[in-house]
Amino acid sequence: MSVAQGRAEALRIAPRGEADWPGMLSVWVAAWRATYADIDFAARRAWLKARVAEIEAAGSVTLCLFDGGVPALAGFVVIDPATGWLDQICVAPSHFGTGAASALLDAARAASPGRIRLDVNADNARAIRFYERQGFARVGDGAPSLSGRPTIVMEWRAKTCAAPRNSV
Numbered sequence: 001m002s003v004a005q006g007r008a009e010a011l012r013i014a015p016r017g018e019a020d021w022p023g024m025l026s027v028w029v030a031a032w033r034a035t036y037a038d039i040d041f042a043a044r045r046a047w048l049k050a051r052v053a054e055i056e057a058a059g060s061v062t063l064c065l066f067d068g069g070v071p072a073l074a075g076f077v078v079i080d081p082a083t084g085w086l087d088q089i090c091v092a093p094s095h096f097g098t099g100a101a102s103a104l105l106d107a108a109r110a111a112s113p114g115r116i117r118l119d120v121n122a123d124n125a126r127a128i129r130f131y132e133r134q135g136f137a138r139v140g141d142g143a144p145s146l147s148g149r150p151t152i153v154m155e156w157r158a159k160t161c162a163a164p165r166n167s168v
Contacts, residue, residue, distance in 0.1 A: 011100065013107045016062035016076065021049060023073030024064065027092045031075075034093045035124060039147055047146070048088075052078055055087055063107045065091075065100055077104040081111045086118040105134055114158050119143070119151040128154070 016024070025045045032041040052062060059082055065075040075091035086108055091100045108116055119142035120127050135156050142151030 010068035011074070011103050012066045012068060013063050013103065014066065016056075016064050020064050020073060020076075024052075024062075024076050024090075025049065027073055027075060028088070028090045030093050031090045034096070035126075036147070044146070052088065055080065060085075060087060061111055062088075063104070063111070065095075065104055065107075067095065067100070075100050075104055077108050079108045079111050079116065084112040084115040084117055086112075086116050089118070101130060102134065109156070109158075116156045118154055119145070120154055121145055121147075122150040122152050128152070131156075 025048060028048055029041045029045065032039065052060075055078065056062060058080070060078050060080040062076055062078045064073055065077075067074040072092070074095045076088070077086065077090075078088040079086045089101065089104055089108070091104065105116075116136075117139070118131070118136075120131060122128075131154050136154040137156075138152050139155045140153045142153045145151050
């Protein structure tokens with residue numbers, strides 16, 4: 001077993017509990033600071049909590065990622081199973097490149113198996129490359145982000161197999 005396989009096996013996904021809020025907020029701030037150091041994401045903690053609570057009340061689910069080797073929350077994803085809209089996906093910087101983001105996307109695909117759509121900042125090349133590797137394609141321009149940055153909409157669709165034709 002490789003180190004990566006061993007790490008992936010230690011990851012566990014669970015629905016968000018009330019006790020997970022502090023870890024989620026800390027992961028969100030740290031992940032965004034690593035991407036956009038010039039923005040004060042700590043000042044937006046209340047916004048994130050209100051946003052997630054609002055969309056959960058409308059049907060979205062929040063799934064948290066825990067790493068058995070680390071006591072802290074490693075990441076989370078917020079998705080609406082009815083529409084396939086992925087509103088948030090965050091991975092702690094300590095888990096960048098470990099398969100954590102892929103595990104969260106797998107959980108999102110299980111919640112919304114037909115299609116997932118999301119907005120990504122147009123200048124976030126690292127995230128765009130990740131989504132492309134995961135089978136997402138650009139499908140349009142999104143609304144400006146909270147920071148005013150342009151976004152693009154990306155989409156993943158499940159591959160469907162056409163029914164075989166009977167030959168006569």
